[in-house]
Amino acid sequence: MEIKIGTQLQLEPTYTERLEKFRCKVVEQKDNILYIDYPVNMATKKTAFLIDGSEFRATFRTEDKQSFAFNTEVVGRKAGNIPMIMLHCPTPEEFIKIQRREYVRVETPVDVAIQLKDYKYQLVTVDISAGASQSC
Secondary structure, X not given: OOOOOOOEEEEEEOOXXXXXXXXXXXXXXXXXXXXXXXXXXXXXXXXXXXXXXOEEEEEEEOOOOOEEEEEEEEEEEEOOOOOEEEEEOOOHHHOEEEOOOOOOOEEOOOEEEEEEOOEEEEEEOOEEOOOOOOOO
């Protein structure tokens, strides 16, 4: 799996305690370098100018709605039709898959009694969450 051109990235600095988020798009990729357009601060809507060596946690979503993260660093700039920032891109094996759940699943047995028409069932759950139980 590789990051496709046009993929939107969200960057969060790892070098500061300030909670800042930036949004940008991948415009080119060569080897282990991602070329992005200049990011925009999501709070102020202003263009951000990133310093070489700055470290970020980048997150993105694939076309099939899976979320991934990776650590990256600004390695330079490139002039082209649009000015671009160069980010180090790790191998896909180093991407971290992000599980996005609204509710936490808890592994705990809970007795459950169900009645369907004339049949009664007594079961024990394996795990529970605010959604449906995965297995009984």
